[in-house]
Amino acid sequence: MLKFNNIHKKFGEKEVLKGINLEIKEGEFVAIIGASGCGKTTLIRTVNGFVIPDAGEVYLDNEKINYSDSNKLRKMRKKVGMVYQLFNLVERTNSLQNVLNGTLGSCEGFENLLSILGIFKKEKIKKALEYLDYVGLKDSIYDRADKRSGGQKQRVAIARALMQHPSLLLADEPIANLDPTTSHKILSLLKKINEETKLTTVVVIHHIDFVKSYFKRIVAMKNGVIVYDGNYDGLTEEKLHFIYSEHLDEIYSDKIRAEQCITA
Ligand SMILES: Nc1ncnc2c1ncn2[C@@H]1O[C@H](COP(=O)(O)OP(=O)(O)OP(=O)(O)O)[C@@H](O)[C@H]1O
Ligand SMILES: [Mg+2]
Numbered sequence: 001m002l003k004f005n006n007i008h009k010k011f012g013e014k015e016v017l018k019g020i021n022l023e024i025k026e027g028e029f030v031a032i033i034g035a036s037g038c039g040k041t042t043l044i045r046t047v048n049g050f051v052i053p054d055a056g057e058v059y060l061d062n063e064k065i066n067y068s069d070s071n072k073l074r075k076m077r078k079k080v081g082m083v084y085q086l087f088n089l090v091e092r093t094n095s096l097q098n099v100l101n102g103t104l105g106s107c108e109g110f111e112n113l114l115s116i117l118g119i120f121k122k123e124k125i126k127k128a129l130e131y132l133d134y135v136g137l138k139d140s141i142y143d144r145a146d147k148r149s150g151g152q153k154q155r156v157a158i159a160r161a162l163m164q165h166p167s168l169l170l171a172d173e174p175i176a177n178l179d180p181t182t183s184h185k186i187l188s189l190l191k192k193i194n195e196e197t198k199l200t201t202v203v204v205i206h207h208i209d210f211v212k213s214y215f216k217r218i219v220a221m222k223n224g225v226i227v228y229d230g231n232y233d234g235l236t237e238e239k240l241h242f243i244y245s246e247h248l249d250e251i252y253s254d255k256i257r258a259e260q261c262i263t264a
Contacts, residue, residue, distance in 0.1 A: 001026040001200050002047065002168055007056035009042055016042050017053070018224040027198040029191060031211045034221035035244050040204045043221070044170050048080050049073045061167055081161030081199075083171035083190075087153040091146040095137060095156045098145055099128040102163030124163075131159040135189060151182035158189060169193075169201045176206065183207070187214045208240065 002024040009017040016039045024030055032040050045051035046058050049067055058065045060079060066072045081102075082088075089098045103124055132141050135155040145153060154174060161169055171190065175183035187203075191214055194201045205211055211218055212232045220228035220235075220243045228239055 001061055002202070003057075003059040004043070004046070005057045005059070007043065007046060007053045007058065009039075009046070009051060009053050016224050017046075020056070020221075020224075020226060022219060022226060022229070024200060024202060027194070027200055028217060029194045029201050029215060030203070031215040031218045032202060032204045032221065033206065033208070033211060033218060033243065034227075038221045039224045040221055041172055044172060044202065044204060047168070047170060048077050048082065078164055079167045081164050081166035081169045083154070083157050083161055083169065083174045085173040085176040087145075087150070087157045087177075089145040089153055089156055089160075092144055094144055095132060095141045095148070095152075095159075096125070096128055098156050099131055099159045099163050100124060102128075102160035128159070128163060131162045132156075134162070135159045149182075150178050151185060154178065154182075154186050155189065158186075158193070162193070167200065169199050171201065171203045173204050173206065175210065183210060184213075190214075 002022075004020045004022045007017050007020040008015070020039075020043055032043070034040055042051050046053050047060065047065070049065065052067045060076060063076070065076055090101065093101075129141070132138065135158050137152060137155050137159070140148075145156060148156070157174075169190075174190070175186055178186060187210055190201060190203065193199055203215070216231055218228065218230065218232060218235060219226060220239075222243055227243060228235065
């Protein structure tokens with residue numbers, strides 16, 4: 001359902017993605033790990049066109065993402081729900097309104113104009129309330145986002161993403177700003193959504209312990225290449241050391257080491 005085919009990306013002279021090949025199947029729940037700066041965010045941003053690859057193709061639902069056609073790109077973006085580290089909510093607006101904002105991309109014509117003014121159809125409001133309930137936020141839905149805890153904000157952000165009816169959910173470090181207990185709750189929620197709705201979900205995450213508890217498939221990146229793709233059991237101490245250490249860089253090129261490291 002999501003396929004990266006030989007993706008390359010440079011920022012200035014820095015080659016950030018060096019030929020990424022990765023396929024994610026319908027309904028998978030996948031973690032992407034790797035040291036800071038290895039290219040995780042850049043990779044997932046190629047899916048919604050916030051980063052345009054220099055070479056290679058991204059396919060979503062068997063459709064090649066066309067970065068030069070803004071109409072097609074907009075349609076593609078509607079299919080991709082995003083969840084971020086800093087929640088990206090409208091802070092001065094209440095939870096219900098934030099969730100309804102998830103439909104902004106799908107409203108057309110007069111409805112679009114009204115939605116910009118914050119006026120939504122009854123059935124959309126009903127749906128938003130259902131999603132808020134589903135993510136565990138029945139109460140205080142009229143409280144401003146900036147009055148809510150980090151965990152509650154992330155629940156609102158997840159409900160907003162669901163409101164889009166996405167075929168793919170991309171979460172970029174969704175627990176980076178949360179305490180361990182709240183992190184567990186948010187990952188449990190994402191996992192529950194994946195299991196109950198079969199929503200294909202890709203989570204960029206740093207915490208190895210959480211990765212172990214929640215993900216069957218883990219993709220590790222290092223300096224713009226994929227160096228591991230497999231389950232947690234295959235992720236030995238040695239491989240983790242390799243993924244997160246930098247000092248071996250002088251000895252081998254990334255690609256040679258990547259070939260040595262890939263297992264599953
Ligand atoms: N728009 C940009 N312009 C220039 N350089 C960029 C841009 N976006 C990312 N980079 C650089 O590309 C490299 C990879 O960045 P990226 O954000 O993809 O890393 P990451 O793996 O997500 O790291 P982190 O775990 O810290 O979020 C970094 O060196 C970063 O500085
Ligand atoms: Mg990042």
